[in-house]
Amino acid sequence: xxxxxxxxxxxxxxxxxxxxxxxxxxxxxxxxxxxxxxxxxxxxxxxxxxxxxxxxxxxxxxxxxxxxxxxxxxxxxxxxxxxxxxxxxxxxxxxxxxxxxxxxxxxxxxxxxxxxxxxxxxxxxxxxxxxxxxxxxxxxxxxxxxxxxxxxxxxxxxxxxxxxxxxxxxxxxxxxxxxxxxxxxxxxxxxxxxxxxxxxxxxxxxxxxxxxxxxxxxxxxxxxxxxxxxxxxxxxxxxxxxxxxxxxxxxxxxxxxxxxxxxxxxxxxxxxxxxxxxxxxxxxxxxxxxxxxxxxxxxxxxxxxxxxxxxxxxxxxxxxxxxxxxxxxxxxxxxxxxxxxxxxxxxxxxxxxxxxxxxxxxxxxxxxxx
Ligand SMILES: Cc1ncc(COP(=O)(O)O)c(C=O)c1O
Numbered sequence: 001x002x003x004x005x006x007x008x009x010x011x012x013x014x015x016x017x018x019x020x021x022x023x024x025x026x027x028x029x030x031x032x033x034x035x036x037x038x039x040x041x042x043x044x045x046x047x048x049x050x051x052x053x054x055x056x057x058x059x060x061x062x063x064x065x066x067x068x069x070x071x072x073x074x075x076x077x078x079x080x081x082x083x084x085x086x087x088x089x090x091x092x093x094x095x096x097x098x099x100x101x102x103x104x105x106x107x108x109x110x111x112x113x114x115x116x117x118x119x120x121x122x123x124x125x126x127x128x129x130x131x132x133x134x135x136x137x138x139x140x141x142x143x144x145x146x147x148x149x150x151x152x153x154x155x156x157x158x159x160x161x162x163x164x165x166x167x168x169x170x171x172x173x174x175x176x177x178x179x180x181x182x183x184x185x186x187x188x189x190x191x192x193x194x195x196x197x198x199x200x201x202x203x204x205x206x207x208x209x210x211x212x213x214x215x216x217x218x219x220x221x222x223x224x225x226x227x228x229x230x231x232x233x234x235x236x237x238x239x240x241x242x243x244x245x246x247x248x249x250x251x252x253x254x255x256x257x258x259x260x261x262x263x264x265x266x267x268x269x270x271x272x273x274x275x276x277x278x279x280x281x282x283x284x285x286x287x288x289x290x291x292x293x294x295x296x297x298x299x300x301x302x303x304x305x306x307x308x309x310x311x312x313x314x315x316x317x318x319x320x321x322x323x324x325x326x327x328x329x330x331x332x333x334x335x336x337x338x339x340x341x342x343x344x345x346x347x348x349x350x351x352x353x354x355x356x357x358x359x360x361x362x363x364x365x366x367x368x369x370x
Pocket of ligand 1: 022023081082083084107109110152156181183184203204
């Protein structure tokens with residue numbers, strides 16, 4: 001019921017069949033209004049509005065994100081994008097001789113930071129995988145030099161949702177850590193950092209969390225990375241003294257927030273986290289239903305589906321020749337998707353309908369068979 005009702009809060013549904021949440025979510029009205037509420041207060045009250053919001057060190061935002069992923073609020077720091085968060089971990093955790101494992105299906109954001117670190121004696125082991133063997137291949141490469149496994153919970157170009165617990169269990173045995181990129185899962189799939197047993201998690205808010213670009217968070221398990229890789233004025237405990245000659249390292253989550261953050265965008269993310277958390281199970285069920293329908297309908301029409309049905313979340317990739325051209329033709333029909341990997345990526349959120357999915361698959365079929 002909630003899922004259908006929420007559709008009225010997403011104006012884009014009146015205009016397009018929008019199945020591109022794995023790229024950017026349209027901002028739903030409650031999130032937009034929360035963001036606007038703060039910007040309007042700044043317009044009227046300037047620094048007083050900011051002081052009101054920051055007086056608790058943004059604990060009220062941290063609390064909402066932590067509730068969604070089952071962490072402690074002090075384990076949540078704000079970051080401008082996923083890439084920044086991955087770099088924070090890369091530059092503080094690793095030293096000469098350490099090995100990092102990741103895989104060939106990853107988005108470049110989870111790989112490139114470690115290319116930079118090669119010159120510092122850190123080895124990058126980029127394993128060739130398929131959607132069916134990611135866990136086995138990663139586990140087979142673990143050794144006593146493995147310091148970090150970096151991996152996406154849901155793959156951007158195949159839609160496969162990995163079995164994180166299998167990997168996190170094994171990596172603990174060699175004394176390593178796991179950094180989970182949850183930008184393609186959080187919002188459609190339950191993410192419980194304690195249950196998944198991950199050390200670090202990162203996400204920008206602008207995909208399935210339906211928040212403005214510029215929002216994002218980094219989860220760092222308590223006791224890890226006490227000394228962040230970069231210092232800024234906000235890294236100091238007494239930052240409001242504005243005294244350049246006195247620095248003492250902040251111990252809380254602000255230690256990773258080197259300067260001013262995008263309060264409006266992160267307030268939007270907190271609003272979204274509240275909605276997603278409250279309706280977690282219903283949303284997860286609905287997204288699975290929509291993805292299943294996309295897979296079944298495509299398979300029935302003889303189209304090849306890259307995403308494994310038993311290991312999926314919100315992304316379904318249907319294989320086509322020339323996906324870019326197909327995606328442009330779909331756009332001409334008012335259907336917004338993305339060409340990714342070897343096909344068309346359909347990414348449905350909980351307020352999409354089975355009819356929209358059906359129309360999209362039928363349109364792909366008629367484009368590729370004409
Ligand atoms: C798995 C994954 N990580 C990261 C990103 C983007 O990172 P950022 O938030 O730094 O732009 C994407 C974007 O598509 C992605 O799919």
